[in-house]
Amino acid sequence: MLPTVAIVGRPNVGKSTLFNRLVGKKLALVDDQPGVTRDRREGQASLLGVDFTIIDTAGYEDEDPQTLPGRMRMQTQAAVENADVALFVVDARAGITPLDEEIARWLREGDAPVVLMANKAEGRAGDDGVMEAFSLGLGDPVPFSAEHGQGLADLFQALLPYIDREDEEEEEGEPDEADFESAPLKLAIVGRPNAGKSTLINRLLGENRLLTGPEAGITRDSIAVDWQWTSPDGQERPVRLIDTAGMRKRAKVQDKLEKLAVSDGLNAVNFAEVVVLLLDSTRGLEAQDLRIADKVLEEGRALVVALNKWDTVENGSALYQGIKQALSDGLAQIRGVPIMTVSGATGKGLDDLIRVAFETRTAWSQRVSTGILNRWFERALEANPPPAPGGKRIKLRYITQNKTRPPTFVLFGTRLDELPESYRRYLVNGIRKELGFGAVPVRLTLRSAKNPYASK
Secondary structure, three states: OOOEEEEEOOOOOOHHHHHHHHHOOOOOOOOOOOOOOOOOEEEEEEEOOEEEEEEEOOOOOOOOOOOHHHHHHHHHHHHHHOOOEEEEEEEOOOOOOHHHHHHHHHHHHOOOOEEEEEEOOOOOOOHHHHHHHHHHOOOOOEEOEOOOOEOHHHHHHHHHHHHOOHHHHHHHOOOOHHHHHHOOEEEEEEOOOOOOHHHHHHHHHOOOOOOOOOOOOOOOOOEEEEEEEEOOOOOEEEEEEEEOOOOOOHHHOOOHHHHHHHHHHHHHHHHOOEEEEEEEOOOOOOHHHHHHHHHHHHOOOEEEEEEEOHHHOOOHHHHHHHHHHHHHHHOOOOOOOOEEEOOOOOOOOHHHHHHHHHHHHHHHHOOOOHHHHHHHHHHHHHHOOOOOHHHOOOEEEEEEEEEOOOOEEEEEEEOHHHOOHHHHHHHHHHHHHHOOOOOOOOEEEEEEOOOOOOOO
């Protein structure tokens, strides 16, 4: 488990901008108006080589617990209680407000360590606010600019005592296959609005846990539910089911709240291991489905396609073959994605869907030894040697797997900048087919040895 940092502060001090800066993506919706963020949003952040989980919270407001702002504040409090450190953000340009002082009192009374950050401190306009922040009694404030990325080194030094677990990781080593198999399967359900995502999850859970109805777009936030799946042979396996908002074509998404919901769904994809793209069989495969699938694969997640409402389909064989061919044509970068037929209304095919999701995660998580990998590599080169553009050989020396989840390989050689994309695809397809990775995304990076005479 990565260490957790919770960002807290009053509305509109730049918490979501900071969150986006640390995760390296615009996952959180940012706007000048306060109160845009309502729910806790998680992301994987990296600061100068140290990885941790970052949580963006709603602006802390002094309101009755029964009101929406009050319920949002309770979510923020829960995030801090479960965090390794709270990153308290104040606005250096606006100075310290009474609400800042109230948040500081609450944080001082809690058990979580606190790092105080004075945001918007670029230029001289924030100097007075930085000095004023000393009065909060939370130690030295870290001057920072989330918008411009200034102050990263200082923030790193302040957070390092709470987020550096390098020694622990070295002792523990990489989790073995048994750990992966016993860990909960993080399974996200995505698709267009009204494909039946919430209904399917309710059927799996055996209860009306999620709000459903005939209207499209009921789900707004990504909802994660922990569940135990009992396989047909009686084995219980943990699953974290993640329901997401329906993803419409970007041009049709105008409402800011819907943009936030779609962004939240994409964030859920980032944290999933396996993603089920749920299609409405009565509507067939549409271009938006392919866009969603492409996004899932781009993020390196394992993909399973499920054809929902299959109990209402006529001439199912022809429809299945048509969708299979369209997926093959539309996802040329990866062939053979599992296609399952299910019904969220009746429960048909759901056990098979979960079984295939577990099998897909196993392929996505596996590691191939360097010896086996290079024996395959030698056979691949013999069967199809790399080209020699301009009569000069491209020398491929060896290959190694440096990561799993998704499986990532590094190819070493010379003149690799001239290696055609078609040959790269040949190697990736060979890895999938002959080394047991199946239809999971495989990444291949090229690394050439530096020429010591290149600058002479």
